[in-house]
Amino acid sequence: MADRSRCSDEVKAGGAPSEPCLEAAAAHIAHDLDLLQVAWDNRGLRVGWTLWFITARALMDFFFCYARKKVRDEYQDDVLATDYLDPGVWQDVAEGLSRPAEYAAVREAANKLSAHLTFARVEMRESGGVPPSAAVHEFLLGTATVWLNQLAPRRRVWFGRGLPSGSRAS
Numbered sequence: 256m257a258d259r260s261r262c263s264d265e266v267k268a269g270g271a272p273s274e275p276c277l278e279a280a281a282a283h284i285a286h287d288l289d290l291l292q293v294a295w296d297n298r299g300l301r302v303g304w305t306l307w308f309i310t311a312r313a314l315m316d317f318f319f320c321y322a323r324k325k326v327r328d329e330y331q332d333d334v335l336a337t338d339y340l341d342p343g344v345w346q347d348v349a350e351g352l353s354r355p356a357e358y359a360a361v362r363e364a365a366n367k368l369s370a371h372l373t374f375a376r377v378e379m380r381e382s383g384g385v386p387p388s389a390a391v392h393e394f395l396l397g398t399a400t401v402w403l404n405q406l407a408p409r410r411r412v413w414f415g416r417g418l419p420s421g422s423r424a425s
Contacts, residue, residue, distance in 0.1 A: 262275075262276035262279065262280075262332075263332040266323065266330060266332045267329045267330050267331075267332050268329075268330070269330050271338070272334075272338050277338060277339060277410065277413075278410075278413050280334045280338075281410075281413035281414055282413075283334065284317065284334065284414070285414050285415060287310055287313055287314060287317070288314070288396070288399055290306065290310045291307065291310045291311060291314060291392070291395060291396070292396075293306075294306035294307035294310055294387075295307055295387065295392050298386075298387045304386075304387060305368075305369045307387040307392075308361070308364060308365040308368060308369035308370075308387065309365065309369050309370060311361060311365055311387075311391060311392070311395060312362065312365035312366065312369070312370060314395050314398075314399075315362055315365075315395070316333065317333075317334065317335060317336055318336045318349060318395070318398050318399075318402065319349060320333065320335055321335065321337050321345070321346040321349075322335075322337075323335065336349070336402050339402075339406055339410055340405055340406070344405065345402065345405065348401060348402075348405060349398070349401075349402075352394075352397075352398060352401065354394060355388065355390035355391055355393075355394050356390070357385070357388045357390060357391060358391055358394065360385050360388075361385060361387075361388050361391045363385075364384060364385035368384060368385075
């Protein structure tokens, strides 16, 4: 088995993640899918509201960034949905998905309200801001289902039971 402590170094150098690295990352992807639902269920609390935006943004990046960004001669070590499929397959599927109308507003709210301190946060909060979106929540969980169904069975098993139980926006 490959040394998982080297996964970040391999990816930063421009290489593709190895099979053991992908398997190790699967638990973190499953965790974020579970966390999205826990945050949704607790969105009435400030901590749940904030966590929903942060987790939604992480999943947006995971599903809809198709190539690693390069910063100062080094690639970012983000885990991407496309890592788990043959080149181009996931992008073709993902670009065919219809994003909800409020997707962009939720993405901006995640960036301005939850991810870091900004002056826009002050203005957005004073105007009522953008609440966690049931449509975006369902879209991200639906996207996860589509993505999981694209995986080879040998990789799909890494995600255990798949989506969190009760994964519905209610």
